[in-house]
Amino acid sequence: KQEVTQIPAALSVPEGENLVLNCSFTDSAIYNLQWFRQDPGKGLTSLLLIQSSQREQTSGRLNASLDKSSGRSTLYIAASQPGDSATYLCAVPLGGSARQLTFGSGTQLTVLP
């Protein structure tokens, strides 16, 4: 059974800092890995999707890396802003291309102005 873990559970940083969020998964035979953002009381916004054959994806100030062999992914946020404050979730498919997702418990990020 795939288990997804995110560390830390919560993180508070001053504005402008670069930061790294961590995600680990137990079964390295993943199809892809996806990072989401969730604002309080809201649904999910997909940030980055990394295919199993890729090592990283970039979108603006966000960079996600994937190391399948070690079962790890990181989300790097450069020059953090208060608007980045949210919960960040990583997720992997349960199997094949079925696209049911197993989510980590999330990292609650607070960027202080």
Added chain:
Amino acid sequence: GAVVSQHPSWVICKSGTSVKIECRSLDFQATTMFWYRQFPKQSLMLMATSNEGSKATYEQGVEKDKFLINHASLTLSTLTVTSAHPEDSSFYICSARDNLGPGNTIYFGEGSWLTVV
């Protein structure tokens, strides 16, 4: 871009009543939709996979008679919480897989807050 709409966004119901949540894919067809539940400060947990024209597949521990899922068309899946109890209060999110989109992309709804009083 593709949009998944959930309705209602917020609902309060009395204990013992039933409440229906709709999940619609607005500009694409979705053979498969997924329903997740999220309790406060916890991650999303998959409840069931909804397949158009057939019975839903429920995850272990999810009562299929309590959480009725109907996927009658390629753009609509409904989740009905029957005989709701306060412990069913949660955030319910659906997602839909675009059959024809690149890489079978999945899109998420905005979620529905259910409070049972």
